[in-house]
Amino acid sequence: MGDERQIFETYLKAHELHLTQPRETVLKAVFATHEHFTADELIAHLRTLGTPVSKATVYRTLALLSECRLLIEHDFGLGRKHYEHASDLEHHGHLYCTDCGQIVEFYDARLNSLQDRISRQEGFEPAQFVVKIYGRCARCIEKMRRAPQVGGA
Amino acid sequence: MGDERQIFETYLKAHELHLTQPRETVLKAVFATHEHFTADELIAHLRTLGTPVSKATVYRTLALLSECRLLIEHDFGLGRKHYEHASDLEHHGHLYCTDCGQIVEFYDARLNSLQDRISRQEGFEPAQFVVKIYGRCARCIEKMRRAPQVGGA
């Protein structure tokens, strides 16, 4: 978490912005765990911690953290964004279960070489690589087997 | 476009739904091209064609077409969904330029084997495989070289 703070401070200085107390509160909470989270969850968590930060400021801070590449915004098509640490993104992607909504991470060392090869081909300068597989997780496949839905095709 | 119509009709019949005129209008417009589009763009396009369909019906029809796997919903984190033909999805992913918003497709035969391998590993039954690379496109890299931004890191 020392790294993140330093990167954030450097970014703020470079843009003549301030490291305020609310921003520091958000920074700490965000990098205290490695969980995915939504803006709303973070706002609730901060309230629980006894260090509430307003909705507007949380959104503004998340935008800053995404701009300086400390956070990645994910969108699973649910109408709200999920955030995760950019440093956690290397070599991994997400499996999203369309039945129960569970998000499972998977690791594959070949993802990065894939990203590089494709970006080079297209003349792209890659910043983020996002791999998602939508489908049904093992648990829901099993559940389905025991109690099949009508019209399940 | 014959295929899509048949698949849609079969799906509607199986669920005791009707193939109405507005649904047919949407179906035709959607499968007339292979472009990505948003709901809003489609609504505007239908108006231009002289065959307007209401917002509510367009959204409802897009949901149906996604349910029967004729369309894929994409989310590039812009607050609105992009749709594309499911049949176009094989072996390809998207490069999204964070500067100009351009979306470039890339093809790589290895994507499908990657999906299969990962899904098997995790016990997933895959339905959609989404690969996105966010970054800067060749044109914007060039533009940037000629007129660098302040604080451009």
Add this chain to the structure above:
DNA sequence: TTGCCTGCAAAACCTTTGCATGTAA
């Protein structure tokens, strides 16, 4: 002291929903 930052509430945005009317089968 200066200009950025905060929090509140209102606005904006895309998408969904309730309801009376219209229409496929």
Add this chain to the structure above:
DNA sequence: TTACATGCAAAGGTTTTGCAGGCAA
């Protein structure tokens, strides 16, 4: 004839913005 579908407008949920007062540097 019966149920499903349409269109309008209003509601819904998340994210953004305007503004007056507060704070970092």
